[in-house]
Amino acid sequence: MPPVDNHRITPADIAIVVPVLGDTARLRALLDLVAAWTHKPREIVVVAAVADPQASALCDDRGCRYITSDPCRGKQQDLGARAAEAEIVWFLHADAAPGPSCLGDIAGAVAGGAEGGHFTFTFSGSPMRRKAAIEWLTNLRVRLGGIPYGDQGIFVRRDIYLECGGFPHQPLFEEVALVRKLRSRGRFRALAAPMGVSPRRWERDGWVRRSLNNRLLALAYACGQTAHRVAARYDPPRRVQPDTTDEGPRP
Numbered sequence: 001m002p003p004v005d006n007h008r009i010t011p012a013d014i015a016i017v018v019p020v021l022g023d024t025a026r027l028r029a030l031l032d033l034v035a036a037w038t039h040k041p042r043e044i045v046v047v048a049a050v051a052d053p054q055a056s057a058l059c060d061d062r063g064c065r066y067i068t069s070d071p072c073r074g075k076q077q078d079l080g081a082r083a084a085e086a087e088i089v090w091f092l093h094a095d096a097a098p099g100p101s102c103l104g105d106i107a108g109a110v111a112g113g114a115e116g117g118h119f120t121f122t123f124s125g126s127p128m129r130r131k132a133a134i135e136w137l138t139n140l141r142v143r144l145g146g147i148p149y150g151d152q153g154i155f156v157r158r159d160i161y162l163e164c165g166g167f168p169h170q171p172l173f174e175e176v177a178l179v180r181k182l183r184s185r186g187r188f189r190a191l192a193a194p195m196g197v198s199p200r201r202w203e204r205d206g207w208v209r210r211s212l213n214n215r216l217l218a219l220a221y222a223c224g225q226t227a228h229r230v231a232a233r234y235d236p237p238r239r240v241q242p243d244t245t246d247e248g249p250r251p
Contacts, residue, residue, distance in 0.1 A: 009111045011039040011103035014088045014155070017080035019073050021049040024058060026094040026198075031062050037100045042086040047076040073150075074167040074174030074227075081161055090155040097124040097196025098153060105193045106155050115187040116156030118148040119195035130207045131199060137211075142190065147179050153195040156182060170227035173218070 016034065020027050027046065034044065044064040048055050049071035059066035067083060069076045081089045088110055092098065102119065109117050121138040123131040142148045154175060156164075164181040167174045182188040202210045221230050 009088070009107045011107050012042050013086055014041045014090055014103055014106055015081075015084035015086035015158075016041050016044045016090050016092055017077055017084060018044065018046050018092050018094055019049070019069075019076035019080065020046060020052070020055060020094050021071060022052060023094045024052060024054045027055060028058055030092065030094055030096060031058070031064065033097065035062070037103065039103050041090070041103060043084060045080040045084050047080040049073075049076060072169055072171050074171065075169035077150075077174065078167040078169060081158065081166060084158060087158055088155060089158050089161055090153065091150055092153055093151050093198075095198035095200070096151065096153065097198070099193060099196070101193060102153065102195070105191050109155075109189050109191060110157060113187055114189040115160045115185060116154065116182045117189035117191055118142075118152040118154045119191050119193050121148075121152050121197055122194035123199045124196035125199055130202075134202070134207065134211055147176050148190070150175055151195070151197045154179070160185070168227075171231040172227045173221045173230070174227070176221070 018027065018030065031044070034041070044062070046055065046059050046064050046066050048066065048068050051068050056066050058064075065083065067079060069079050077091055081091075088106060090106060098119070105119075106117075121135055121142070123135060125131075142152075148154065156178075160182070161178075164178055167178055179188070204210075205213070217230050217233065220233070221227065
């Protein structure tokens, strides 16, 4: 792949990578959302944790690339990034709700010299005080040096991604090492545009309980516990059911 010419970057130079785990309905909603945008990405790469005929058929119908992986989000995203052919890779969760300007926001940031970045954490759905409080605290944490997690739509130039070693193959907190490397280079940008984050896990577990548990898991990982051990504490092994997924703690 030739060197990236930042000045000519457009939305068509962006690949969207989506790791999925039995969540075909949410994947369909995301693909419908992207299909309605005026500007389109160059490609969408869907990486399934388990073979899913429904997801495969959906990708065939929508013109997306479909590949399978072991059930490990870090590995899924890494495989998707390495399979992508576009100059910029944008990682989205299947239940994300990005705005129609996001592709242009990424292209503009990279044209301005960014090597990567992320969007502003914003819950999708109806506004609530509890949502607003968590949004404010999350974005404050990131501004003060905390790690933006995958639900904030991390994007990165593909050549820089490969140079930094990509995502480690671990089930949780795979963003931490990569974001630290990108920040150390000095061209990792926080974009003001919102990224719609599904509140379903907070609604399921309770707003306070979910947020506190996320922080405890992040603290445990920061103190040296392995991602696999933290993942075991987070969500005991379970059978994957259609249209259900839980993509890990997102403080």
